[in-house]
Amino acid sequence: MKHKQTWKVKASILALLFCMMCMLGCGKSSTSNEKTLRVGTNAEFPPFEYINNSGEIDGFDIQLIKAVGEEMGYQVEVQNMEFKSLLGSLKSGALDAVIAGMTVTDERRESVDFTTTYYTATQHIIVTVDSDIISLEQLNGKKIAVQEGTTGDLLVTPEDDNEIITDKNTEVKRFKKGTDAIIELKNGSVDAVVIDANPAKEFVRVNEGVLKNIEITDIKEEYAIAVSKGNEQVVDDINEGIRRIKENGVFDELVETYINGTEKSVRRHSDNPFIEFLYTLEFVFISTNGYKLLLQGLVATIGISLAAVLVGIVLGLLLALMKMTEVQKGKKTLWSRLASIYIDIIRGTPAIVQLLIMYMVVFQSKMGMVAAILTFGINSAAYVAEIIRAGILAVDKGQMEGGRSLGFSYAETMRYIILPQAIKNILPALGNEFITLIKETAIVGYVAIQDLTKAADFIISRTYETFLPLIAIAIIYYCLVKLLTKGLNVFERRLRQSDIR
Ligand code: ARG
Numbered sequence: 001m002k003h004k005q006t007w008k009v010k011a012s013i014l015a016l017l018f019c020m021m022c023m024l025g026c027g028k029s030s031t032s033n034e035k036t037l038r039v040g041t042n043a044e045f046p047p048f049e050y051i052n053n054s055g056e057i058d059g060f061d062i063q064l065i066k067a068v069g070e071e072m073g074y075q076v077e078v079q080n081m082e083f084k085s086l087l088g089s090l091k092s093g094a095l096d097a098v099i100a101g102m103t104v105t106d107e108r109r110e111s112v113d114f115t116t117t118y119y120t121a122t123q124h125i126i127v128t129v130d131s132d133i134i135s136l137e138q139l140n141g142k143k144i145a146v147q148e149g150t151t152g153d154l155l156v157t158p159e160d161d162n163e164i165i166t167d168k169n170t171e172v173k174r175f176k177k178g179t180d181a182i183i184e185l186k187n188g189s190v191d192a193v194v195i196d197a198n199p200a201k202e203f204v205r206v207n208e209g210v211l212k213n214i215e216i217t218d219i220k221e222e223y224a225i226a227v228s229k230g231n232e233q234v235v236d237d238i239n240e241g242i243r244r245i246k247e248n249g250v251f252d253e254l255v256e257t258y259i260n261g262t263e264k265s266v267r268r269h270s271d272n273p274f275i276e277f278l279y280t281l282e283f284v285f286i287s288t289n290g291y292k293l294l295l296q297g298l299v300a301t302i303g304i305s306l307a308a309v310l311v312g313i314v315l316g317l318l319l320a321l322m323k324m325t326e327v328q329k330g331k332k333t334l335w336s337r338l339a340s341i342y343i344d345i346i347r348g349t350p351a352i353v354q355l356l357i358m359y360m361v362v363f364q365s366k367m368g369m370v371a372a373i374l375t376f377g378i379n380s381a382a383y384v385a386e387i388i389r390a391g392i393l394a395v396d397k398g399q400m401e402g403g404r405s406l407g408f409s410y411a412e413t414m415r416y417i418i419l420p421q422a423i424k425n426i427l428p429a430l431g432n433e434f435i436t437l438i439k440e441t442a443i444v445g446y447v448a449i450q451d452l453t454k455a456a457d458f459i460i461s462r463t464y465e466t467f468l469p470l471i472a473i474a475i476i477y478y479c480l481v482k483l484l485t486k487g488l489n490v491f492e493r494r495l496r497q498s499d500i501r
Contacts, residue, residue, distance in 0.1 A: 037074040037234070039065050040095040042083040044147070044177040044461060046202045047258045048101040048223075051080075051458050053289035055296055055450060060258035061099040064118065065225070067250050068241030079365075080448060082176050084149035087112055090228050094365055097234060101196060103151045103221040113229050115238045117222035118251075123152055124200035125214040126185065126193040133192055134214055140167035142191040145181035148174035151221060152194040178203065179461040186210060186464065196221070198259065206267070207464055284468045290459045297455030298476060304372050304451065305438045311377025312437070313430070316384025319343065323389050328410065339385065346382035352443050354379055359447040368447040380437050387433060391426035392418060424495050431488035435481050442477075452476060 043049045043057045052058035057078050069076035081089065086098045090112055103121070104114045127133050133142075139156055146153040157172050158165045173190055175181045181193045182203050195203070197215065204213045227234045245251045267283045270276045285291045319339045326336035346354070359371040395418050403413030445454035452473050459469040 035074055036096075037065075037069055037076050038094070038096045039076055039078050040081055040086045040089055040098045041078055041100045042086060043080045044083070044179060045101050045196075045199050047198055047261070049099075051462070053292070055289075055293050055458070060254055061101060063254050063258065064242075064245070064251070065097070065099045065238075067245045067254070068238055071241040071244045072237045074237070083147060084176075087226065089365070090226060093228070096227070096231070097238065098226040101199075101223050102226055103196075104224045105151065105154075108226065111229065112226040113231065113235055114224040114226055115235050116242060117224045118242060119223040121221045121223060122197045123155055123194055123216045123219050123221070124197050125216065126182065126195065126200050126204060126211055127191065127214070128185065128188075129210060129212050131191065131212075136164050136194075136216055139170065139192055139194070140165055141169050143171045143173065143189070145173045145175060145184045145190040145193045147178045147181060147195060148176060150195070152196065155219070156194050177461060179464065182207070182211070183460070183464060183466060203464075208267075209269075280465060280468065284459060284463050284465050285472070288459070288462055290455075290463070290469065290472075293450070293455040293458055294452065294472065294476065297450055297452040297473075300444075300450055301438065301441055301452040302480075304369070304376065304441050304444060304449070305434070307373040308376035308380055308437055308441070309434050311373060312380030312384050312433070315377060315381035317388060319381055319385035320388035320392070323385065324392065327393070343382040343385060346379055351375070351379050351440055352446065355443060355447060368444070368449050372441070372444045372447060372449055376437060376441060379440075380433060383433055383436075384430065387429040388422075388426055391422040391429070394425045395421045427495060428488065428492050431484070431491075435484055438480060438484070439477060 041049045041057065041061060043051050043059070043062075045059070047059055048061045049057065049059035057080050062078055065078070066076050068074075079095065083100060086095070086100055086102075087108065089095045090098050098112075101119075101121070102108075104117060108114075125133060125136065125139070133139065136155070144156045146156060153172065153174060155162075156165050156170065158168050158170050173181070173184060175184070178193070178195050178199055181190070181195070184190050185193050186207065193200075193203075200213045204211045225238055227238070242251070245254075267287075268279045270279055285294075319342060322335040322339035324336075325333045355372065355375045358375045359365060359368055363371045399417050399421065400410075400413055403417045404410070408416065441451060442453040444451045445457060450458070456469040456473045460466050463469070
């Protein structure tokens with residue numbers, strides 16, 4: 001009987017490992033259909049690329065590359081990532097092209113190739129309306145916010161070859177998003193933001209009356225699409241595509257809609273603080289579709305948490321059984337050692353690190369959802385295992401002895417006597433684990449999943465309002481947890497009913 005038991009455990013572990021390897025396998029095998037164009041962007045740069053009111057990546061660049069793809073028979077797949085990781089992903093082969101309002105510079109030319117240019121831009125300085133800064137030179141010794149790795153960043157960083165900003169005390173604060181730089185400026189932590197003309201105008205338009213922009217006319221930049229070095233086929237195809245859409249008028253239409261367009265929602269204002277608050281509410285949650293983003297985020301958060309809890313329970317049970325072989329045998333076993341190592345490693349490393357390893361290394365930046373579910377499942381399993389083990393051990397030893405002396409096998413005693421009692425200890429603790437998990441998933445935004453926290457992040461990027469979106473998600477998380485706690489309490493009371501003596 002004992003033999004049969006260990007055999008079963010072994011078989012299920014093997015099956016599980018097999019399933020995991022299959023899942024990892026399909027994560028790695030990218031379908032290398034040559035007619036797909038994997039394009040990277042950084043959707044933080046309106047009107048060239050941004051997240052639209054439906055939560056999709058949109059903007060001039062995005063429509064441009066899609067139109068080119070359509071002309072040239074490519075299926076365009078757009079991925080949103082940090083601006084400074086774009087060229088790296090191109091070089092590593094994870095992307096075929098980058099379109100991100102990217103300026104052609106000699107330095108960039110050393111590592112990638114560019115298509116023909118499609119837009120001429122300048123740099124702008126954004127300051128608060130009461131500021132008296134009017135030129136780049138005046139930024140010497142000031143605090144300046146920029147988007148990391150952009151030409152604006154280079155322009156104001158005091159390096160040896162920078163002839164304008166020479167004061168080494170100039171402090172440059174680098175942000176992943178232009179909007180974060182703007183929020184910093186609005187909060188009074190920097191004196192200016194330096195960024196390309198069109199996003200600058202967009203940022204100022206949304207912050208009318210608070211911010212103003214100054215054009216630096218003597219600097220001209222050219223935007224082009226970056227392609228990995230030597231990939232002539234793609235460069236030629238894109239160039240031909242651009243030529244065709246310029247000829248058939250699609251290009252001009254895009255300029256009209258996205259760059260000169262006027263259909264954008266403008267925010268209402270009032271002097272009455274209460275009405276102003278209502279207008280802000282309307283702006284943040286309704287007219288810019290914030291509520292839709294929050295709903296989508298909520299669904300993602302709940303989905304990931306539920307799926308991860310299931311993975312966690314299955315894996316955790318397995319780990320607990322592996323550890324229990326130690327109690328059964330009275331000494332450490334191979335299984336119990338393996339389980340201990342697993343639990344030790346998982347508990348000893350931050351969840352965010354595990355998530356990044358799973359997504360970037362194992363899944364090669366693909367299938368973020370699966371990577372997140374697996375990470376949280378694997379992470380949670382370590383805690384679940386300890387919960388289950390403690391729950392089983394809390395059942396009096398006499399129960400096992402009693403079962404065995406009645407003629408039950410070890411497995412039967414477990415199944416009919418120990419586990420039903422252990423469940424009462426285990427379930428409440430499992431509930432707590434679920435609650436923790438829901439809150440922990442707030443980091444999945446790192447792997448490009450739009451959960452609740454990421455939804456707030458998007459809303460902030462689009463509205464420059466920080467208080468309302470953040471408070472909104474705090475309330476939603478709180479309600480979720482509260483609901484779950486209430487449910488668990490009811491459940492626990494039911495379970496304990498038979499205990500009333
Ligand atoms: N034109 C600037 C550059 O090439 C800024 C581009 C930023 N683009 C973006 N999608 N965030 O550095």
